[in-house]
Amino acid sequence: MANPEANPVTELKCPHCGNTKHERMEVLEEYTHIRELNGIVDGVLVLEGETSTGWDSGENERLSCKECGRDFPFPKDLRVDYT
Numbered sequence: 326m327a328n329p330e331a332n333p334v335t336e337l338k339c340p341h342c343g344n345t346k347h348e349r350m351e352v353l354e355e356y357t358h359i360r361e362l363n364g365i366v367d368g369v370l371v372l373e374g375e376t377s378t379g380w381d382s383g384e385n386e387r388l389s390c391k392e393c394g395r396d397f398p399f400p401k402d403l404r405v406d407y408t
């Protein structure tokens with residue numbers, strides 16, 4: 326296993342189109358959206374409309390390239406600061 330300290334990631338590069346501009350990339354992750362149940366009416370499950378609660382699961386976190394529209398995983402040794 327590589328030591329991140331010995332081999333820091335200093336640049337991101339889209340493996341699909343070669344884009345290296347970080348302002349043309351973004352991070353995507355799964356988000357859980359919560360809806361309350363209003364019950365079953367005539368055999369149909371009725372849900373509340375829009376709700377604002379939910380949470381980031383941190384699942385499937387990945388980079389997305391705005392140049393080519395494709396996703397790619399974080400480089401293995403990339404260190405991330407969630408401020």
Ligand SMILES: [Zn+2]
Pocket residue numbers: 339340341342343344390391392393394395
């Ligand atoms: Zn790309």
